[in-house]
Amino acid sequence: MADIEIANEALGLTVTTTGGAIWRFFSRSSGVETPLFREPPPGPGREALKSGCFPLVPFGNRVRSNRFSFEGLEYSLEPNMDWDRHYLHGDGWTGEWQIVSHTSTEIALAFSHCDRTPYAYDAEQRFSISGPTLTTTLSVTNRGEFALPFGLGWHPYFPLTHGTTLKAAARSCWDEDSSWLPTVEHPVAADIDFARPRGLPRRWLNTVFEGWNGGAEIDWPESGISLAIDADPIFSRYLVFVSDPAFDPGYDYDFFCFEPMSHSADGHNMASGGGLVRLAPGESLIGCIRYTCHRP
Template sequence: MNQGRVADEIELRHGDLAVRVSRRGAAVTAATYREMPFLVAAGGPNGAMANFAMVPFGNRVEGNAMSFAGRDYAFQPNTSDPLYRHGDGWLGLWQLEDSSSEHARFSFSRSADRVSPYAYLTRQEIRLAGDALVLALSVENRGAAPLPFGLGQHPFFVRTSQTRLTIAADRYWSERPDHLPDVPGPVPDYFDFRSEKLLPQRWMNNAFEGWNGRAAIAWPELGIQATLQADGALERFMLYMPVDRNDFFCLEPMSHLPNGHHLPDFGGLAPLAPGESLAGTVTIRMSGLPAQSEGR
């Protein structure tokens, strides 16, 4: 890719790593390593996003309502889903603050309205550091009252028939029919990736806790692998694997559980007073797969 502005997109390159980013949602729209895609455009409001930021929190809010500090708040649906979903950042056009051939920094702000009671300023920097894609996200409460905030990243990783995942967690949340978390419990064997294993051929849309912020993904057919590191507030993750598509899966580092507004301790959502902020960074480091691992 050649660096530069193309409409609302910017192309970044460093060595074998090439990434395209958009002002819409401060989203990654393509990412390749050694010309092999490791993120795929499969999400967002138009299906053109390969990663988007979830801010001022991720996932859904049950009943489009919450109570906090003795006050009741309401949301309106922001997509075709009946529940307000993934915050506002992924739907907005962000301001480009700075860019070079290897990084782009965006900001987005909003005021409270009938869709959401949240007023905030968020920034995301997308940069290439050697063979690593770094996603640094922060959010500041710009409202007049404290509210519970969260953030996360929603990458759509390429999925092949031999894709292998390594990630450990202490606790798993089952899923209700409305796609909200149900009850916590031990991680089932088929979703236990403490040792590297193939992705299961089944529906998955579950939250996990007790994570050290590390994960590894291997693509033997492509000859590449990734290590993921989540820092800052990103202490939980979601795994999403649809059954109607087999070309991607989502490993979503998050600061909180889905529907945290209705869970004990707000599911990890952080109460922020006006002017306080929350931040988290995801680093996806790419490398070639050792020869003995290829084609297993």
């Protein structure tokens, strides 16, 4: 396990090789650090679920019943968390990444996975800062023997204050069942229509939004800071997660997740593929997201 830091006059970033996670991401001004991703707990632990953000590779979210068929073959997945019966969010967030390079303004990490069927792959992340902008890049290469559907995403946690607003227009969203998997797609409406800046509901929300144009903005009026998000076209969906104290004892509506994704939850079992991309052996998929901090 190792922590790697980069910083400039506007931003600071700490990445950990454990889970390839962003441990801290913050704005810097006159010696004051303001968190842009959720602040992690103090201490030596580096659990991805306590981090500011972790990668989703070779795809994100869940697959119904841990089974899917692709090009005439049947595949099964094994759960990777003791508290969820699904294979969740891939393997990158549970593995140890290797440092490829580290300069004053850029970090590159690599991860290889071959010990769980059916996915065998190489992944790479790059984190670079320039002025007030952090650019994150994630790629995956199929190292298996067969073509398979791949996807990419990230799982950032953002501070949630009384005045926090989110703007991220979308075409539609999914209801979910008790397994946290999508059921019915319908137009966005009511308190989860983020076409205009809107506060996050203080209730359970675990919803995939479709038809995103890659632009979003989070505002924290208490500090006057906002964060503009600009994602490559591959990230045409996002998931918003707001937990609930009944599910997560101790949760105090102090963070929410806005997760850019290249595919729908359970896209493996959708006739359309849900945005997943077929990668033949040796083929790759790559996408970038830019986070720009605006201060008063």
